[in-house]
Amino acid sequence: MSSSKPPSPRTEPAAVPAAVVNRLSLYLRELQHLVQHGIQTISSSQLGERLGFSDAQVRKDLAHFGNFGHPGVGYRCDELISEIRRILGTDRRWSVALVGVGNLGRALLGYRGFAPQGFALAAAFDSDPAKIGGRIEGVEILPMDRLSEVVAERHIDLGLIAVPAADAQTAADRLVAAGVRGIVNFAPLALVLPDGVSQVGVDLARELEQVAFAVASRLRSGQTNGQ
Amino acid sequence: MSSSKPPSPRTEPAAVPAAVVNRLSLYLRELQHLVQHGIQTISSSQLGERLGFSDAQVRKDLAHFGNFGHPGVGYRCDELISEIRRILGTDRRWSVALVGVGNLGRALLGYRGFAPQGFALAAAFDSDPAKIGGRIEGVEILPMDRLSEVVAERHIDLGLIAVPAADAQTAADRLVAAGVRGIVNFAPLALVLPDGVSQVGVDLARELEQVAFAVASRLRSGQTNGQ
DNA sequence: GTCTGTGAAAGTGTTCACAGCG
DNA sequence: CGCTGTGAACACTTTCACAGAC
Incomplete structure (x- = not known):
């Protein structure tokens, strides 16, 4: 947060x-x-x-x-x-925008777990001209310069950032400027956001580090200590 | 954990x-x-x-x-x-097995953030015969019944579970039986694991729920104030 | 009897503030 | 000086234990 x-x-x-x-x-x-x-x-x-x-x-x-x-x-x-x-707050429908349609972005577009909880991926954006115009899971990939317009038009309140780390802050700035008030960020860095915009960071390598630590700790204490 | x-x-x-x-x-x-x-x-x-x-x-x-x-x-x-x-514990290399090569599994196989932190996706498993034998990002998709053998052979210590919720516990059981000691679980349920095996759960809808709550709270307090 | 809701107690985690080192 | 490392103070969270409701 x-x-x-x-x-x-x-x-x-x-x-x-x-x-x-x-x-x-x-x-x-x-x-x-x-x-x-x-x-x-x-x-x-x-x-x-x-x-x-x-x-x-x-x-x-x-x-x-x-x-x-x-x-x-x-x-x-x-x-x-x-x-x-x-x-x-999930007793209503939330419209969510995806920024970054790479491997992870595509997986998010296809993820079946969002809809039952009230989240609808209502738009997807990418900066790669080769991807623009394509459709994934029924969602058209739009260029970044239409982000502001489409976010307003479709009443989007939340954003998913699935771009490379170097582009994540820019993506966040655009989403915030367009009026998005909450962001889930999959890039492995902390976004700088204005007050009033929430963020949750999901760093896939960090999740593995957490289990690695637990396993490594157990190995260490198992070798050096009684329990 | x-x-x-x-x-x-x-x-x-x-x-x-x-x-x-x-x-x-x-x-x-x-x-x-x-x-x-x-x-x-x-x-x-x-x-x-x-x-x-x-x-x-x-x-x-x-x-x-x-x-x-x-x-x-x-x-x-x-x-x-x-x-x-x-x-x-990431001063060494960890070999990781992926179970479930759907949308999310493919994204995990292609994720560039694991290697720099010491994690190598060393094997991928799926139960769908149509997927078996295929290669994604250089990793061959293997059938579930080779899991035990391959986990031992490749000295795999951690598992990523990216299968539907209904299959997650079975996948976990197989990984644990094969000797895996830590699991990152992307299915939206808590796995039952024996002592000595760590788990971290990543539920994508939950991450969105956390930001939705923050945004909804802000809306509520902004509109009604007092509470 | 079962089970909730809740003050009070216990336990954890965080911040303060400063001694001591480079 | 600036900055770390750390006991002590503080704040927060969890657990305990029991009165009250069904």
Whole structure:
């Protein structure tokens, strides 16, 4: 995330920790999965156990936003799904623009997991003239200089950046200038964005580094230490 | 991450928080970027500022692992890069297996960001007979029933799972049985893995949900104010 | 009895602020 | 001086434990 953080003068009424929002997404996936299997209610301890959290954690997370549970029963899955979607803002449709139609961009255009969560890839842009005019998964590849116009026209609020690292900041600047208010950035660098525009960075090599560290740590402690 | 967590009997010598390891990756990227631009040393405050962290945060994170700084000077970039790579375990080459050669799998095979960080995609598997035998980015697509054999043969330690959600757990089980000790899972569900095998989950829709929440929150507080 | 929601306690992580080194 | 490394203070998160609802 980004936005202003350092100058935090007074305690705002309800600043929800990013970690809570992250877990909300996990709860949502699990609930959607449960519903598909015909399960109608679930307790905080059952939900937590499936995801590796404590029951109290689940209840506290949800308590940030209201009282959704039913004492003696648990949570009704469909009800809680609606509530979490409302909290996350995915009870409506979000139009998303993709910038960069390389390997990763194409995969994002074809990804089936966006639509069920309320995200529609409504436009794709690339700077390569050879790609422009082509269609991938029904989405036409447009030139960068039409970005501003199309983002406004199609009421696009979020952007996906899948360009090489060197071009990512420029892509972000264009999206922001066009009115986009949130960006998921797949380039391995931190974007500099104005206040009021959120970013989430996804660095594929970083994800591998995290597991590599865990594995390397285990190897080290396994060799040098008892447990 | 996964591994055992609930039954944590005694305080281990140095349990490094996952958040620290995450930031280590960010520091590493930034340092690599700085070196490319000819910068040789950097202070904790400069490094932190570029990534949105405090100077103390940077120093504390690094202090978990040793004394890498030079008072009055800062950190020497190339030195710190080596140290962080050693800590993360990426001072050596990791062989990685990909399971699932769909849109996303192909993008991962073609991703240029893995090699510079020490990760080599050494094998790719798919269950679709039509794909088997094909080559993508120089990597041959192999059938699932050769997974165990090839993982052993090529000394593969990490796996990337890019199959549909319904097949992800099976893919994980096969990788684990073959000896893989860490998995990055792109399917939107939590894998059940034995102790000693780490996982990092990357759910693309979840990343969008995180920015959607931030944007929606800003809209709400901007429109209604009070809350 | 089961399960939620929630204050209070425990535990973690972050920032402060300064001694000490180059 | 500038900057690191670090104990101490602070803030935040998680867990505990129990009153109240079904």
